[in-house]
Amino acid sequence: MIPDIEKATEEEIQLLQEQRLRELISYTTKNSAYYKRIFRENNLQASDINTLADLTKLPTTSKEDLQRYNDDFLCVDRNKIIDYVTTSGTLGEPVTFALTDNDLNRLAYNEAISFDCAGVTTDDILQLTTTIDRRFMAGLAYFLGARELGAGIIRVGAGIPELQWDSIHKFKPTYLIVVPSFLLKLIEYAHKHGIDPNKAGVKGAICIGESLRNDDFSLNTLAVKIKKDWNIPLYSTYASTEMSTAFTECKAQQGGHHHPELIIVEILDDEEKPVSVGMPGELTITTLGVEGMPLLRFKTGDIVKAHTAKCSCERNTLRLGPVIGRKKQMIKYKGTTLYPPAMYNVLNYFNEIEAFVIEIAHNDIGTDEICIKIATQNPTDTLLQTIKDHFRAKLRVLPKIEFHDFKTLQELRFPKMSRKPVIVIDHRL
CATH class of the missing domain: 3.30.300.30 (ANL, C-terminal domain)
Structure with missing residues (x-):
C-alpha cells in the first residue's frame, strides 16, 4: 500500500509538494482570516509563494498564535464542520481544531498508510488501548485508519489491564496501539495472573506518546524493559493534532517516515534558518490537503533530527528521529x-x-x-x-x-x- 509518491525521487517529491503548496497558498489567502492578515502585513501576494524555498518569505506560526487567534484559522463555514478536536494543552491553553468531512478522509488515509509502515495488513486486528472520546484526535484517527486499511479494530479504551487481557484472549488482536509504559502494566498484570505475554498472539505494538529509542535508534531503557518480558516489535510513532499527520516507523525502525503528500517539513534553528544536514532543530510544518484549519510554517516546539539516508524499505522519504525534547522545556x-x-x-x-x-x-x-x-x-x-x-x-x-x-x-x-x-x-x- 506504499503510495507511489513515497517511492518517488527527491525531485518528483519536490514537484508534487510545490504544486500542493501553491494550491494551499491560494486557498488560505482566500479563506483564512489569519493568513490573509499575515500576507497583508508582510506585503506578500499568493503569487510570491511558488516553491518550497519561497516559504521562508512567510513568518512562522506559533502555538501562541493558534491560542490567541484560534477562530481566525478556520477556512470553512460552520455547517461544513463534522468534528471538533482539541489539543492536550500540555504547554498552555488547549487549541480547538475543526475537521470537515474531507479532513476526516485525510486523517483516515494518513493513519492507514502509517499502519502500513508498521506492517499492518487487512488480515490484522488492532486493539486500541487509548481513548477515542474527550475530543481526542488520535483515538479517532486510529479507528478511521484501521477502517480505511480494512483491518479490524477493538476499541477497549484507556487503562484497566484486566479488560485489556480479556480482549486479547477473546478477540486475538495481532497489534496493540498503546502508550509504551502501559505495556509494563500489562506485563505486570500478566505475571500476577499466570499469563505468558509471548504466547498471546500479539505480533507488534504501535507505540504512542512516549519515546522508545535513543538518538542512534537503539532501544532506550523503557523499551528494553518491555522487550525483556514481551519480545514483540515496538514501532515508534510521532504525531500531533496540529499536524493531522503521523510519522511512523517501518520494519527497519530507523525513524518515522514522512508522508510528503500530506505535510511539508522544515527543521529550523533558533534564528529560524534551516539547520545543517543531520543537526537537531525545531520541527516546523505546513499541512497539505487540510480543509478546515490548514497551517503554514507552524512551529511544533519539538526538537528533532531528520534522516535522509536511503531506508531498506521502498520509501524514499525523510525520517524523523526520536524527539529530543520540547524547545520550551x-x-x-x-x-x-x-x-x-x-x-x-x-x-x-x-x-x-x-x-x-x-x-x-x-x-x-x-x-x-x-x-x-x-x-x-x-x-x-x-x-x-x-x-x-x-x-x-x-x-x-x-x-x-x-x-x-x-x-x-x-x-x-x-x-x-x-x-x-x-x-x-x-x-x-
Missing part, C-alpha cells in the same frame, strides 16, 4: 543543557519507581532548578543514593530528588480535564 542546569526525555530514560531504569514528576523552576538568581518527585513502595536512603549515582553517571548532573506518596504524585500527574499524564511541570512558563 530546554533546561540549562549547572552548565549542561538538558531536556526532560533524558531524565525519563534514567528514571525508567528503576523498577522500584512507581511514578515520577519533574518540576522545573527559576531560583532566586534566575537560573534553572530541577526537582524530581518520586513515588516508591521502598523509599530508602540506599535507593535514593543509587538513583543519584545513576544520574551522575548518565547525565553528569544531579537534580534535587524527593520521595512522595503515590497519591500525591497522581494528583499532580492527572490534573482536572487532563487527557494524559503530566510528567513535567514547568513553573518557568
Whole structure:
C-alpha cells in the first residue's frame, strides 16, 4: 500500500509538494482570516509563494498564535464542520481544531498508510488501548485508519489491564496501539495472573506518546524493559493534532517516515534558518490537503533530527528521529543543557519507581532548578543514593530528588480535564 509518491525521487517529491503548496497558498489567502492578515502585513501576494524555498518569505506560526487567534484559522463555514478536536494543552491553553468531512478522509488515509509502515495488513486486528472520546484526535484517527486499511479494530479504551487481557484472549488482536509504559502494566498484570505475554498472539505494538529509542535508534531503557518480558516489535510513532499527520516507523525502525503528500517539513534553528544536514532543530510544518484549519510554517516546539539516508524499505522519504525534547522545556542546569526525555530514560531504569514528576523552576538568581518527585513502595536512603549515582553517571548532573506518596504524585500527574499524564511541570512558563 506504499503510495507511489513515497517511492518517488527527491525531485518528483519536490514537484508534487510545490504544486500542493501553491494550491494551499491560494486557498488560505482566500479563506483564512489569519493568513490573509499575515500576507497583508508582510506585503506578500499568493503569487510570491511558488516553491518550497519561497516559504521562508512567510513568518512562522506559533502555538501562541493558534491560542490567541484560534477562530481566525478556520477556512470553512460552520455547517461544513463534522468534528471538533482539541489539543492536550500540555504547554498552555488547549487549541480547538475543526475537521470537515474531507479532513476526516485525510486523517483516515494518513493513519492507514502509517499502519502500513508498521506492517499492518487487512488480515490484522488492532486493539486500541487509548481513548477515542474527550475530543481526542488520535483515538479517532486510529479507528478511521484501521477502517480505511480494512483491518479490524477493538476499541477497549484507556487503562484497566484486566479488560485489556480479556480482549486479547477473546478477540486475538495481532497489534496493540498503546502508550509504551502501559505495556509494563500489562506485563505486570500478566505475571500476577499466570499469563505468558509471548504466547498471546500479539505480533507488534504501535507505540504512542512516549519515546522508545535513543538518538542512534537503539532501544532506550523503557523499551528494553518491555522487550525483556514481551519480545514483540515496538514501532515508534510521532504525531500531533496540529499536524493531522503521523510519522511512523517501518520494519527497519530507523525513524518515522514522512508522508510528503500530506505535510511539508522544515527543521529550523533558533534564528529560524534551516539547520545543517543531520543537526537537531525545531520541527516546523505546513499541512497539505487540510480543509478546515490548514497551517503554514507552524512551529511544533519539538526538537528533532531528520534522516535522509536511503531506508531498506521502498520509501524514499525523510525520517524523523526520536524527539529530543520540547524547545520550551530546554533546561540549562549547572552548565549542561538538558531536556526532560533524558531524565525519563534514567528514571525508567528503576523498577522500584512507581511514578515520577519533574518540576522545573527559576531560583532566586534566575537560573534553572530541577526537582524530581518520586513515588516508591521502598523509599530508602540506599535507593535514593543509587538513583543519584545513576544520574551522575548518565547525565553528569544531579537534580534535587524527593520521595512522595503515590497519591500525591497522581494528583499532580492527572490534573482536572487532563487527557494524559503530566510528567513535567514547568513553573518557568
